[in-house]
Amino acid sequence: MKLRAAWGELCLCLAFAGAGLFWVAIALRMQLWDGFAPASGFLPLIYGVLLIVLAMLATIVDVLGGRDASAEMPGPVGRPLLVLAALAAGVAGIELIGFCASMFLAMLFLFRVAEKRSMTASLATSAGSALVLVLIFRNWLGVPMPVGPWGF
Amino acid sequence: MIYELAAGFASALTPWNLLMCFAGVFAGQLVGALPGIGPSSAIALLLPLTFGADPTSAIILFAGIYYGAQYGGTLTSVLISVPGEPSSVMTSIDGYQMALQGKAGVALGIAAIGSFIAGTISTIGLMLLAPPMARAALAFGPPEYFALVVLGLTALAAVGGSVLKGLTTGVFGLLISTVGIDQQTGVARFAFDRLWLLDGVGFIVLTVAIFGVGEVLSSVGKPTPAPITNVANVLPSRAEWRASRMPILRGSFIGFFVGVLPATGATIASFIAYIVEKKVAKDPSRFGKGAIEGVAGPEASNNAAAAGAMVPMLALGVPGSGTTAIILGALIMFGVRPGPELFEKNSALVWAVIASMYIGNLMLLIMNLPLARLFAQLLRMPYAWLYPPILALCVAGVYSQANSIEDVWMLVGFGALGWAMMRYDWPPAPLILGLVLGTIFENSLRQSMTLSHGSVEIFFTRPISAVLLACAAAAVLAPPLLRMFRPRVAAV
Numbered sequence A: 001m002k003l004r005a006a007w008g009e010l011c012l013c014l015a016f017a018g019a020g021l022f023w024v025a026i027a028l029r030m031q032l033w034d035g036f037a038p039a040s041g042f043l044p045l046i047y048g049v050l051l052i053v054l055a056m057l058a059t060i061v062d063v064l065g066g067r068d069a070s071a072e073m074p075g076p077v078g079r080p081l082l083v084l085a086a087l088a089a090g091v092a093g094i095e096l097i098g099f100c101a102s103m104f105l106a107m108l109f110l111f112r113v114a115e116k117r118s119m120t121a122s123l124a125t126s127a128g129s130a131l132v133l134v135l136i137f138r139n140w141l142g143v144p145m146p147v148g149p150w151g152f
Numbered sequence B: 001m002i003y004e005l006a007a008g009f010a011s012a013l014t015p016w017n018l019l020m021c022f023a024g025v026f027a028g029q030l031v032g033a034l035p036g037i038g039p040s041s042a043i044a045l046l047l048p049l050t051f052g053a054d055p056t057s058a059i060i061l062f063a064g065i066y067y068g069a070q071y072g073g074t075l076t077s078v079l080i081s082v083p084g085e086p087s088s089v090m091t092s093i094d095g096y097q098m099a100l101q102g103k104a105g106v107a108l109g110i111a112a113i114g115s116f117i118a119g120t121i122s123t124i125g126l127m128l129l130a131p132p133m134a135r136a137a138l139a140f141g142p143p144e145y146f147a148l149v150v151l152g153l154t155a156l157a158a159v160g161g162s163v164l165k166g167l168t169t170g171v172f173g174l175l176i177s178t179v180g181i182d183q184q185t186g187v188a189r190f191a192f193d194r195l196w197l198l199d200g201v202g203f204i205v206l207t208v209a210i211f212g213v214g215e216v217l218s219s220v221g222k223p224t225p226a227p228i229t230n231v232a233n234v235l236p237s238r239a240e241w242r243a244s245r246m247p248i249l250r251g252s253f254i255g256f257f258v259g260v261l262p263a264t265g266a267t268i269a270s271f272i273a274y275i276v277e278k279k280v281a282k283d284p285s286r287f288g289k290g291a292i293e294g295v296a297g298p299e300a301s302n303n304a305a306a307a308g309a310m311v312p313m314l315a316l317g318v319p320g321s322g323t324t325a326i327i328l329g330a331l332i333m334f335g336v337r338p339g340p341e342l343f344e345k346n347s348a349l350v351w352a353v354i355a356s357m358y359i360g361n362l363m364l365l366i367m368n369l370p371l372a373r374l375f376a377q378l379l380r381m382p383y384a385w386l387y388p389p390i391l392a393l394c395v396a397g398v399y400s401q402a403n404s405i406e407d408v409w410m411l412v413g414f415g416a417l418g419w420a421m422m423r424y425d426w427p428p429a430p431l432i433l434g435l436v437l438g439t440i441f442e443n444s445l446r447q448s449m450t451l452s453h454g455s456v457e458i459f460f461t462r463p464i465s466a467v468l469l470a471c472a473a474a475a476v477l478a479p480p481l482l483r484m485f486r487p488r489v490a491a492v
Helices: A002-027 A042-064 A078-097 A099-114 A119-140 B002-012 B015-033 B039-050 B055-080 B086-100 B104-139 B142-159 B163-177 B203-219 B238-260 B266-280 B293-315 B322-333 B347-378 B387-402 B405-423 B429-451 B463-491
Strands: none
Touching: A002 A042, A002 B163, A002 B405, A042 B163, A042 B429, A078 A099, A078 B203, A078 B387, A078 B405, A099 A119, A099 B387, A119 B387, B002 B015, B002 B347, B015 B039, B015 B055, B015 B347, B039 B055, B039 B203, B039 B322, B039 B387, B055 B086, B055 B104, B055 B293, B055 B322, B055 B347, B086 B104, B086 B266, B086 B293, B104 B238, B104 B293, B104 B347, B142 B163, B142 B429, B142 B463, B163 B429, B163 B463, B203 B322, B203 B387, B203 B405, B203 B429, B238 B266, B238 B293, B266 B293, B293 B322, B322 B429, B387 B405
């Protein structure tokens, strides 16, 4: 358990350091200084270097130094990953079947499969929520929400 | 000041702003009481709906959510011993014990009365302190603005558990702020020939992703404890009121002054108020076993700190908490620049918000005493029914901002990042603040360097800038130094 938590945190540190490295690589191709003042590449370069240093320090302090024994260990990742996958699938479906249908299906999946709620309640809540969102955003705020092949 | 306040009341008392104020405090109450959603998330979710709306009404709504949630968090502290907000941690110690003794109603009642008194006192403090502070800061030039942004970022980084993690996320926010067209040179940076990246990463996209999607993912699957819903007799007896009135007054002043200081906020204020009450109590052994002073003091202080934190946010543009960082971002989104010029250029907005805080506090008191039982029932609501519609609202809100599906994909990506950050206690607020202040930071650095002909001495030779940078250094260095010396002090 302790090892798994440390690995997750290590990945996060490395992601920040990786972003910093990427920024440094791109910023070095830009102009860094212009007259007396920094040009477009200067601050991205500084931010990138700072991010690498800070992320590495955080890695050393939190991972190599060990976690506080009294700290609460994070829970399992299965459920959040399932919800994230449902959200991604819902977003992917927006341009294919429209916002309303896509969000309805994503919510229905979450209620029925992830939360194991009854079919009737899941259908009613998903349909009601999707309808309210369409009424607010499309009808009230006038946002052109994507529609599917069947016109909604 | 009286004239400005009267004009503020005239604006705040218009039917629409009154409705916004009520909606804000009511929504704040709800999100404080409901599991897995806090004031930051609520404001993040409502940001897209207010895009293009009147800034005064929107900020009245957000401020209402902010201070309304302070009371909503009390419900969970008292009834299930789970603080809705970190600032309610101290309330849960004696509040839950009172609930177990059948005095949940009194605990909530005294919290409501204390919150009203503290909210009113601290709003008076905000009114008296913020304008002169802003006037004094009118002399600020680019180096002082640069130093202010540094102080704001370091102070917010220091609020969380790890300064190092806070600084990392703050720098990551600054890094993201460089995406898009450089406003001064017109050069496209980190856009990778994608049109949708030329405008940069939107404040709404990042805020909704981190505080909406990230919060949902980190709350999913967490069990909700069964609440004590037997809430009766919310009005305290004469003896209970006598025991509470001084703690409320002390808590109000402690909360306000602690809230004004950057890098402190409501959580530290409530800790100090609790410790003070325990120190001055005739019988400190009652604390932790249901002492009403242990509820009155911290509750008053965390509400007072909410208004106190608005002082540096409005007068200097330095937020003292995650929620005020989002409100600051919202002000910038509406084209209003927080800081010294705010009271000069947008005084109507500021005074309307201040006036609405008096009205909102009164609304909270009226709402809480009779409706405490109703709000207690909300704690029974399973999170499973809440989060799918919240996610759909996040998607709709982000899409509506620019009708861009790419923004929605960024929502998913940053949402996953937000979840990972919350999972491993990386504070998300500095990330948002970094994005919000990135442009001001870069512009003020360039202007300062041009003024000084390329010398960094300008930041250290100008007294205000030097003091602000010294405060920023103290905010970063103080926590590790205190940790280093604490074992030695304890040993003495």
